[in-house]
Amino acid sequence: MSDPRPIGVLDSGTGGLTVAHEIGRLMPGERLIYAGDTARFPYGNRSEETIRSFALQGAENLFGRDIKLLVVACNTISAVALEAVERQARDIPVIGAVLPGARAAALRTADRKIGVIGTPATIRSGAYKKAIDRIDSAIKVYETATPLLIPLVEEMMFDHDITRLAVQLYVYEMIDLGVDCLILGCTHYPPLFAVIQGTVGTRMQIIDSALWTAKEVQDILTALDLRNESAGGGPGQSQFYFTETPLHTAGQLPLFFGEVLPRQETISFGGERKQ
Ligand code: DGL
Numbered sequence: 581m582s583d584p585r586p587i588g589v590l591d592s593g594t595g596g597l598t599v600a601h602e603i604g605r606l607m608p609g610e611r612l613i614y615a616g617d618t619a620r621f622p623y624g625n626r627s628e629e630t631i632r633s634f635a636l637q638g639a640e641n642l643f644g645r646d647i648k649l650l651v652v653a654c655n656t657i658s659a660v661a662l663e664a665v666e667r668q669a670r671d672i673p674v675i676g677a678v679l680p681g682a683r684a685a686a687l688r689t690a691d692r693k694i695g696v697i698g699t700p701a702t703i704r705s706g707a708y709k710k711a712i713d714r715i716d717s718a719i720k721v722y723e724t725a726t727p728l729l730i731p732l733v734e735e736m737m738f739d740h741d742i743t744r745l746a747v748q749l750y751v752y753e754m755i756d757l758g759v760d761c762l763i764l765g766c767t768h769y770p771p772l773f774a775v776i777q778g779t780v781g782t783r784m785q786i787i788d789s790a791l792w793t794a795k796e797v798q799d800i801l802t803a804l805d806l807r808n809e810s811a812g813g814g815p816g817q818s819q820f821y822f823t824e825t826p827l828h829t830a831g832q833l834p835l836f837f838g839e840v841l842p843r844q845e846t847i848s849f850g851g852e853r854k855q
Pocket of ligand 1: 699
């Protein structure tokens, strides 16, 4: 069976485009409907209650668009509100961004020491630690909130001394602790891959949660026989909705998505301030 319905992608803003990009790379035939809450970005510094309420508004919008599966691309929403979104989903499968990366790291750590970097809300939730504990409770998990990294990525300061210093500030302790796998637990970190790898060296494997989330989508769609086998899907047919026109349209969006975004529109999640 071939299922041409789109995959919904929920995010707090534009960072989830890193996940959308990986899905497009792995499954070029799939059509996406992306919803990013740029008007209320970022979520990572907010309370659990607020994140949950925003996430449910965005998810409801996507559930109303005949999607075959919802990917919660945002690590913060996945860490704090995945169960609430799953309850709202009824029979639509929901994939979060935390478990795929946690599983990949747990399989790869030889010394059983995993580091996680993410937003303050993701780290406060302990979601990665809980997920890894369930897989192998002997693995030690060191989690660090890295709030300076998102603004640096938003400013596209990848190859910059300030960014190198910020990365050092956050990961040096993990090197000392003997961490051998570092999970990038945030949609915004893939563009920092090179600077992070340059800082931690090759002894530490970097696990990109965007890539592993996309692989999980591929596995679940295949297992449920929901792949789109017909021609004519793909990023060109995808739709990108934002609650406010993203500021860095020219530079940042292609950077996260890998190419210029086709079909971009503004929508309302229902609760944000009027446009
Ligand atoms: N999308 C968020 C995440 O992956 C980062 C941006 C935010 O704080 O909203 O955690």
